[in-house]
Amino acid sequence: MTATETDLPNPISPEFWVRSEAAIDHDLAALRSAPLSYHPEPPLPVELGIAAGPGCWVVNKHADILEVSRQPEFYSSASGITVLDAPAEFNEFFGSMISMDDPRHARLRRLISAGFTPRMLTKLEAGVAEQAARIVDRVSERGECDFVVEVAARLPLQIVCDLMGIPESQIDFVFEQTNMILGGSDPEYVPDVDDILTSMLLAGQGLSDLMHDVARSKKGGDSDDLTTILVNATVDGEQLTEAEIASFFILLVVAGNETTRNAIAWGLKFLTDNPPQKQIWLDEPDAVAGTAVEEIVRLASPVTYMRRTALADTELGGQQIREGDKLAMFYLAANRDEDVFDNPYTFDIRRDPNPHVGFGGPGPHFCMGAHLARREIRLMWQELLQRLPDIEASGPPELLLSSFIHGVKHLPATFTPVKAR
Numbered sequence: 001m002t003a004t005e006t007d008l009p010n011p012i013s014p015e016f017w018v019r020s021e022a023a024i025d026h027d028l029a030a031l032r033s034a035p036l037s038y039h040p041e042p043p044l045p046v047e048l049g050i051a052a053g054p055g056c057w058v059v060n061k062h063a064d065i066l067e068v069s070r071q072p073e074f075y076s077s078a079s080g081i082t083v084l085d086a087p088a089e090f091n092e093f094f095g096s097m098i099s100m101d102d103p104r105h106a107r108l109r110r111l112i113s114a115g116f117t118p119r120m121l122t123k124l125e126a127g128v129a130e131q132a133a134r135i136v137d138r139v140s141e142r143g144e145c146d147f148v149v150e151v152a153a154r155l156p157l158q159i160v161c162d163l164m165g166i167p168e169s170q171i172d173f174v175f176e177q178t179n180m181i182l183g184g185s186d187p188e189y190v191p192d193v194d195d196i197l198t199s200m201l202l203a204g205q206g207l208s209d210l211m212h213d214v215a216r217s218k219k220g221g222d223s224d225d226l227t228t229i230l231v232n233a234t235v236d237g238e239q240l241t242e243a244e245i246a247s248f249f250i251l252l253v254v255a256g257n258e259t260t261r262n263a264i265a266w267g268l269k270f271l272t273d274n275p276p277q278k279q280i281w282l283d284e285p286d287a288v289a290g291t292a293v294e295e296i297v298r299l300a301s302p303v304t305y306m307r308r309t310a311l312a313d314t315e316l317g318g319q320q321i322r323e324g325d326k327l328a329m330f331y332l333a334a335n336r337d338e339d340v341f342d343n344p345y346t347f348d349i350r351r352d353p354n355p356h357v358g359f360g361g362p363g364p365h366f367c368m369g370a371h372l373a374r375r376e377i378r379l380m381w382q383e384l385l386q387r388l389p390d391i392e393a394s395g396p397p398e399l400l401l402s403s404f405i406h407g408v409k410h411l412p413a414t415f416t417p418v419k420a421r
Contacts, residue, residue, distance in 0.1 A: 010039045011330055011403060012056055012083055017304065018399045025345060028333045031060045036319040041083050053085045056307070056326040057319070060333035062340045062357065064317045068308055068329055069361025075308035075327065076101050077365060082307055082404050083326060094181065094204055096244070096251035098306075098365055105364060111240050112248055112368070115229040121371070123224065124163060128376050131158045132383040137420035140387060147393070147413040148265045155380050156260035159372070160253050165214055165225035173210070177203040178254050186401040188409060204250055211249040215242055252369070258405060259302035260373045263358075264380050265397070265408040266300035270347045272393040277349050282385055292349035293377045298356035299347060301332035304406045306360065331357045332406055391415040 009027040010016060017024065031037065036059065041052040059065055068075045078101045080091045091099040097108040135154045139145040153175065161171050180203040211227075218228040230240050230248075240248075271278040281292055305328045310321045321327070335356045336344040359367035367373070384391055394414040400407030 008034060008037050008039075010042075011058060011060075011305075011333070012039050012328060013042045014401045014403045017403055017406065018401055025336065028060065028330075028336060029338075031058060031330075032333060032337060036064070036317040044084075050084065050086060053083060053326065056083050056328050057316075057321065058330060059316070059327050060330045060337075061317060062334040062337040062355075065329045065331065065334045065357055065361050067316065068327060069357075069363040069365070072101060072364055074311055074314050076311050077105070077306075077308060079309040079326075080307055083328060090201075093208075093247055094200075094250055094254070096247040098251065098255075102364065107238070108240075108244060108248075109364075109368065111233065111235050111238060111244075112230065114233045114235050115226045116368075117229075120224070120226065120229070124159065124372060125375055125379075127162055128155070128159055128372075128379045129383075131155055131162075132376075132380045133421065135380075136383050136387050140418045140420050143417040144394070144412065144414045147268050147411045148261070148408050149410065151380070151384075151413075152264035152268075152408075152411075153257070153261040155264065156257045156373075156376055157253070159376060160256045163226045164211070164249055164252070165218060165223060165227045166210070167214075170210060174207065174253055175257075177207050178257055181250075181254050186409070207250050207253065208246040211246040212242055215245050255303075255367075256369050256373070258407065260376050262302040262405065262407050263297055263300045263373070263377050265411055266302075266406075267296040267377065267381060268391070268393050268411060268413060269397055269408075270296060270299060274347045277347055278385075281349055281381075282389055285382065285385065288349050289378050289382065291352055291354065292381070293374050294354045294356065294358075295347060295349050295351050296377060297358035297374075298335045298341075298351075298354055300406060301335050301356075301358050302406055303358075303360070304332045304402075304404055305330045306365075329357075329361065331360070387418060388415040 008031055011028070011031065016027070036057055038055050039058050040055050044050055044052045059068060077099055078088070080086055081095055081099055097105050097112070100108065132155055135151055139150055145151060157171060157175055157178075161174060166174065180199050214227055215231050218225070218231050220232065221228050227245065230245055233239065271281070281288055308327050308329065310323055310325045310327065312323050314321050316327070335341070335358060338344055340355065359370040359373070391413055392415070393411055395412040397408040398410040400409050
């Protein structure tokens with residue numbers, strides 16, 4: 001069998017991910033049990049003006065993902081983080097520093113890290129708890145809701161917008177644009193297949209224009225939001241440009257919003273399917289909250305994969321990799337690796353250790369917002385379990401048509417109505 005031939009299922013195809021959990025897990029197990037496999041890229045609409053690439057190595061074993069993540073000198077991010085061979089400017093516009101290699105990546109991360117001060121993080125954590133309470137207030141008296149749209153999506157979106165000093169009046173606009181960027185392959189968000197790329201670019205430009213306006217209003221100011229800190233910060237004689245701040249905002253509002261929102265949403269599905277686990281969390285909230293969040297992130301794996309590109313001929317998992325080859329690290333597959341996790345398909349909120357790669361593998365591109373994401377998931381579920389303890393999914397999740405994001409678009413939920421605070 002050559003590098004371009006395989007009989008194994010193709011997880012690069014979005015259709016792979018909108019099937020039953022049993023079918024997906026069966027096929028991921030088959031992929032993990034086989035040597036590293038090379039898969040074709042799904043065809044793209046001619047109107048996009050971007051041809052599908054020749055194919056991509058699917059990296060699905062936990063150990064292999066750790067190896068790729070730890071060796072940025074062999075595996076580059078600069079050619080893009082999805083299998084799409086888009087222009088470098090496109091990748092950086094939407095991906096900011098996660099679509100860069102060092103030294104550019106290190107420079108940008110260093111400058112942005114200057115804004116994540118202990119004071120800022122303390123303020124954020126207090127804000128998360130209050131926003132979680134407000135979100136529950138909005139739905140608590142109704143007894144039902146679309147859990148994704150009205151709960152899971154609201155918290156991380158609000159926190160990111162508060163963090164960056166985005167006006168409250170713009171939050172719905174930001175929500176719509178992020179859906180179009182990460183839901184480009186899903187007809188609910190981009191109904192006209194001929195306009196996918198245009199819709200994504202317009203959505204990105206809209207967010208960029210918003211951030212430019214906010215950044216200019218913060219120049220020389222003394223507010224304590226992150227945008228004010230970033231536009232006025234100097235580190236080693238360097239400052240962020242307006243374009244870099246806008247690109248970082250797109251990354252933060254897309255990655256920080258979408259991934260946390262999907263972890264919270266999948267949490268409802270897992271707790272509904274596993275009532276004894278939910279009861280443990282209700283009975284021992286302080287003891288298990290930390291491990292429960294890690295288990296949600298492990299099974300949910302909100303970012304399904306990230307791409308790297310080989311910078312030289314090398315070997316991975318016993319397979320020869322050639323310079324220029326694309327590799328997709330499927331975190332969701334690795335987080336079910338039987339060689340690492342006992343009973344990997346079991347939702348166990350006491351699981352410890354839990355060396356998942358739900359925030360990416362170790363190395364320079366480990367998720368910068370992992371601490372905040374954990375805090376948001378924990379506090380949102382703390383608020384829900386305290387005030388709506390019988391909340392459960394009342395129907396199946398409506399899944400996002402995407403191989404990149406393990407997304408839930410809609411999830412109906414029911415609970416006993418209670419008065420708002």
